[in-house]
Amino acid sequence: MDAAAPKPGENQGEPLPRIDARLKVTGQAHYPADLPTANIAYGALSTSSIARGRVTKLRLDDARAVPGLLDIVTYGDMDKVEKPKFGNSGATSIGPLHDRTIFHDGQIIALAVAETFEAAEEAAQLIRAEYEEEKPTASFDSPGAKTVDAAGKNPMHKEDVKAGNFDAAYAAAPVRIDARYSTPTQHHNPIELFSTTAFWQGDQLIVHEPTQNVTGWKVELARQLKIDPANVRILSPFIGGAFGSKGPMTPRTAIVAVAAKRLGRPVRCVTSRMQAFGTQTYRAETRHRIRIGAGRDGRITAFAHEGWEVTSRADAYVVAGTSATGRMYDYGSVLTHVSLVEADRNTPGYMRSPPETPYVYALENAMDEMAVTLGMDPVEFRRINEPKVEPIGKKPFSSRSLIQCYDQAADAFGWAKRDPKVGAMRDGDWLVGMGCATAIYPTAAAPCAARVRLTSDGDVRVQCGSHEIGTGVRTVAGQMASERLGVPIDKVNVEMGDSSLPPAPVSGGSISTASVCSAVLKACDAIRTKLSVGATAEGRPLAGSHNEELDFADGKIVAKGGASAKIEDVFKIMQVGAIDEYAEFAPKGATPGALKKLYAGQPEFHGGDHDEDSVKYAFGAEFVEVRINRYTREIRVPRIVGAFAAGRIMNTRTARSQLMGGMIWGIGQALQEATEVDGRYARYVNRDLQDYLVPVNADIRDLQVILVPEVDHAVNPAGVKGLGELGNVGTAAAVASAVYHATGNRIRDLPIRIDQLIA
């Protein structure tokens, strides 16, 4: 039947179409820059053309002469508000208009505001800056690059994980590899442009901006503007792709809010695609050294992973994927170390599987190299090193279906037909290669609140300050309410993307489905309890039944013996019109202050490798076929199969789509995506969608997603593991493995492009 709607297996929910699908195909889904706003003024940014130094003078006369120009916000105009903060909800500590220091290329130097978009753009481009310019440090190996230990520099990376005596085990290992890998700078490039629309109604500030974190931004923006968070409302009903880029707030938001205040009317600033490269965040380039020692039987005895990551001079952004790679297999001994390299760059930020994409790429490429060195099938090599407990803390996995994923994906892919000899498979002028790799992503959840209302007519309203970034969270939250309350999905309305709703954590780290559904589940169960009490009291239709034995289905409460009562009748008997429940969910291990912190925009993440009882991860296995033209070395990926196990699947349709999108991201990371940095000027060069390559329709052919059934009650009440970031982990290594199989060229530096295959 329809590939988009896989038949649910055990512990998997129905492939309901997205509840907001009609809005999206009719143009009625309002993204923040679409929200109707009267009497709007337009803002355009002017940005620096140097990466390091000081602005000594700004010439604004030409800009001010543009007809329709209303205001220019620049140095001095932000002095009365606080500088941004780095971490949690803030992308960077750089306050571009607080200080004439230039920290990176493309830094905001002014905001021009005008009656029309055209006049604002014209004025912004006429702003002239004079600089005291210094030679910038662009990246790794640039003069002036400063390397520091990452551990302790950022709360995200407290220490480098290790286990046993790596040095001794590695020295003693009969088979060893020692290889270096690298991944490039990448920008998220969601198709929706970044924008801020701000307006004031008295003391109330309303901001329309695409964000993955309405609550965190409300609090952080209020702090910067020195106003009560209760007076800030952030609206983001639909988000046009995020991938991490809309998690932390950038300095533009407060600047636009100040402009709106000065002008006394709404101001909208839509950042150009080009300016977004420097004013938003990005995935920084990384380098890796991996050493693996193993016995001739294929058992790994020693594993070392060293990583280097670029960050800005202002902020210690770190991803440190070694905490995941160090726990992936039964290594025996583990040594890891992460370093930060400070350069004159904007501060990096989360991008889809921030630690795993680069670090697991390096690990899985190394695993493939080791399998080749051992003369072993790469699937078999992973099977041999499958751990019973993770090697760092010796904790069990809450569930780990990696081998089932490998088996099912290998079967669907036809791995058995692969001739392991390098270059042995050909089809005409095409060299055929097949490779595979593991996907892994930590399963976390955070505190979350939700309000659910059921009326006597059977209408359900779910309210939760989470964010529909395309994951389908609005649909699965509605599905959870529909299932628990026994009402059809078309009777469920779900409100999200508004900081005045019950707070939800940032939609990052693949925590939303688990956190939101757990809160919605709790609110629904409170409604069920009230109705159950109403239905089972003496003299009531289901008197004598036990609450926990009741089922809610098809608008009825059904008792164990088959007796039932219509929910609307129970409402009548109880003499109520609606039941409204507000629920707060806190994951296992949450601190006593965890819920208070949720309201303050600082959600605690629990799960992954942080819990005492077990480590919690979702797993997958990906197999790809590449075809490389024997003359031109053109690389195509005609086929990709991924099998994933992620606990309860709320909706097989939205789950498959997310995993599919992730796998295609992985293909892009393997073969296309890279932001080129000009080493002389520390400047991004390919700042548009023509030159920053991402997969297009013609790049993708056969793609298969297998949802491997898995039950895991330990992760959270909903039993859900996140999968939004799982699909693109490992893909690039699978492609590298296939390229090696086709050509004998081991490519260690991403992206893999034709020039690397013409050696």
Next chain:
Amino acid sequence: MLKNPASSATGLSRRSFMTGTVSAAAAAPLLASAAKAEEAAAVHSRLREAVAVSLRINGQPYALSLDTRTSLLDALRDHVGLTGTKKGCDHGQCGACTVLVDGKRVLSCLSFAVMNQGSEVTTVEGLASSDGKLHPMQQAFIDHDAFQCGYCTPGQIMSAIGCINEGHANSEDDIREFMSGNICRCAAYPNIVAAIVQARDQTRGT
């Protein structure tokens, strides 16, 4: 040192190109005569003057007063209030702004509104019937989950209709090729192809 922050070596946008062209035109005659310079300056200032633009959008006439530099995309979004058409790059590189002009797919960010005088523009808001019945392409996009965030979707749908009209949807390979001007960063591509095949088969011969 004096630099124009907005026009670095790689940073020439369509708008800076326009103003740049006009400035260059204004600079050259300065050498010749002051009168010509004045004339050029007048041209520059006329460029910012509002002009009357008549457009037919989704069957309705609109009389607009627009800056000549206003793109068709900005006219639709900011002046008519039809925000279904999306801005993703403003450079003709992503396809999110695709609309039909006289039945052919056009990147509305690369077309000035004033260039479309008298043309029939169809946007995503103009596809469903007045009774709310969706266009087969819209329904196919829902059936095949051919989007995630939904932002590129209006452009994909308009482009897909244009693609079939052009006769470029005969095979899945054709569809993939002729839909490659519409980037979907969520990467719903296999589902988009399946949706177009369904809608093509439903609308063929009608």
